[in-house]
Amino acid sequence: MSMTVGIGHGDDVDSINDIKHGGIDAAMDRLGVEQLRARRSVKWSVTSGDQLGAFIAESDLPLAPTVRDAITAAVAQGLTGYLPAVVSDETAAACADFQQRRFGWTVDPGHVQLLPDVLGAFAFTIGHLVGPGTPVVLPTPAYMPFLELPGALGTELRTLPMDQVDGRFVLDPQRLAAALDGGGLLVLINPHNPAGQVATGDELLAVADVVEATGATVFADEIHSPLVYPGHQHIPYAALDERTAAHTVTAVSASKGWNLPGLACAQLIMTSAEHRRRWSASPFVVRHGTSPLGAVAASAAYSVEGVAHLDAVVDYLRRGRDLFADRIAKAPSIGYAAPEATYIHWLDLRKADIDPGEVAKRTDVLGTNGTACGTAGFLRLTLATSHAVIGEIADRLVGLVD
Numbered sequence: 001m002s003m004t005v006g007i008g009h010g011d012d013v014d015s016i017n018d019i020k021h022g023g024i025d026a027a028m029d030r031l032g033v034e035q036l037r038a039r040r041s042v043k044w045s046v047t048s049g050d051q052l053g054a055f056i057a058e059s060d061l062p063l064a065p066t067v068r069d070a071i072t073a074a075v076a077q078g079l080t081g082y083l084p085a086v087v088s089d090e091t092a093a094a095c096a097d098f099q100q101r102r103f104g105w106t107v108d109p110g111h112v113q114l115l116p117d118v119l120g121a122f123a124f125t126i127g128h129l130v131g132p133g134t135p136v137v138l139p140t141p142a143y144m145p146f147l148e149l150p151g152a153l154g155t156e157l158r159t160l161p162m163d164q165v166d167g168r169f170v171l172d173p174q175r176l177a178a179a180l181d182g183g184g185l186l187v188l189i190n191p192h193n194p195a196g197q198v199a200t201g202d203e204l205l206a207v208a209d210v211v212e213a214t215g216a217t218v219f220a221d222e223i224h225s226p227l228v229y230p231g232h233q234h235i236p237y238a239a240l241d242e243r244t245a246a247h248t249v250t251a252v253s254a255s256k257g258w259n260l261p262g263l264a265c266a267q268l269i270m271t272s273a274e275h276r277r278r279w280s281a282s283p284f285v286v287r288h289g290t291s292p293l294g295a296v297a298a299s300a301a302y303s304v305e306g307v308a309h310l311d312a313v314v315d316y317l318r319r320g321r322d323l324f325a326d327r328i329a330k331a332p333s334i335g336y337a338a339p340e341a342t343y344i345h346w347l348d349l350r351k352a353d354i355d356p357g358e359v360a361k362r363t364d365v366l367g368t369n370g371t372a373c374g375t376a377g378f379l380r381l382t383l384a385t386s387h388a389v390i391g392e393i394a395d396r397l398v399g400l401v402d
């Protein structure tokens with residue numbers, strides 16, 4: 001197989017960060033495979049030849065200039081030590097302000113704490129915010145590490161396969177109640193990875209009723225909430241009503257919307273006074289380690305300028321999604337519902353009789369087998385890349401059913 005991607009021929013590695021001239025489209029059009037490999041991101045450094053990496057939530061889109069400027073200024077200032085309170089307070093305020101502007105959720109900045117990443121926030125929640133021995137209830141499919149982390153921490157994991165109704169993954173309230181019987185920690189990923197769904201108000205309220213009746217706690221992973229496409233509205237779960245505010249800990253981050261996971265700064269929003277008390281009572285060492293550069297970057301991301309960049313990113317991703325949907329439609333036996341949010345795409349290969357575990361070998365497209373998400377027969381792809389690469393990936397998959 002030869003690389004048929006008609007992607008860019010620019011020879012300036014720095015052009016991938018230079019969007020001041022021509023916007024995101026121009027930057028992405030200039031972007032060639034050589035440049036991407038030179039960038040040494042995970043997906044481009046572990047692939048070679050014709051291989052295209054689509055297994056990790058990393059973005060090839062340009063960094064927001066305001067974020068880049070903020071990091072550069074912080075480095076010039078020497079902000080490379082530990083995280084000062086004055087910096088974390090700024091990020092907490094910026095995070096709260098973003099939640100208000102974007103989703104209409106009024107968050108007290110004093111309820112926002114920083115941790116290096118969302119998975120660490122989940123581990124912190126298991127270790128310090130819920131009682132010892134609290135089982136984790138995880139609807140599947142789910143972002144892969146959630147299937148591994150509870151066991152690694154010595155915590156019981158109860159997986160709860162979601163039902164598929166008209167192509168949508170939904171939670172059955174009765175089975176949810178059974179899984180949460182006696183309490184538990186429910187992982188609520190919204191927008192959803194890998195299904196790409198944005199939960200509706202009714203869906204969230206149905207969950208809230210069960211959680212309240214069982215005395216459970218919710219870990220609301222809303223890391224993908226900045227990346228919602230037009231026609232859908234993210235509703236922060238804790239913002240639904242007083243009950244959800246009291247039984248939820250919410251994890252957010254600029255790491256997906258603005259591609260900053262390497263800068264190690266997530267935000268934990270604790271709307272429960274009891275959770276805030278437990279946070280303060282926990283050993284300092286387990287809530288330490290957020291990067292000051294990540295905190296500065298998150299503040300810039302959440303600023304008005306940072307959000308203008310985000311909107312341009314969402315628009316580029318949306319057009320990439322639509323292009324992918326058009327091309328994949330040429331193989332109707334591949335089940336596909338275009339994501340309502342996120343650049344994560346979830347393909348049902350059962351009817352097409354394609355083994356997801358064979359796709360990499362047959363197409364050189366490296367995605368994730370749905371079994372790693374707890375659901376067999378599906379393929380998960382992350383498509384935060386140029387439209388040329390997205391089109392190529394779609395064509396190779398369609399080629400499997402020709």
Ligand SMILES: Cc1ncc(COP(=O)(O)O)c(C=O)c1O
Pocket residue numbers: 057116117118119120143189193221223224253255261266
């Ligand atoms: C739903 C979800 N949660 C958590 C993470 C990991 O976030 P972090 O790197 O902040 O731990 C990801 C990364 O892709 C994700 O998609």
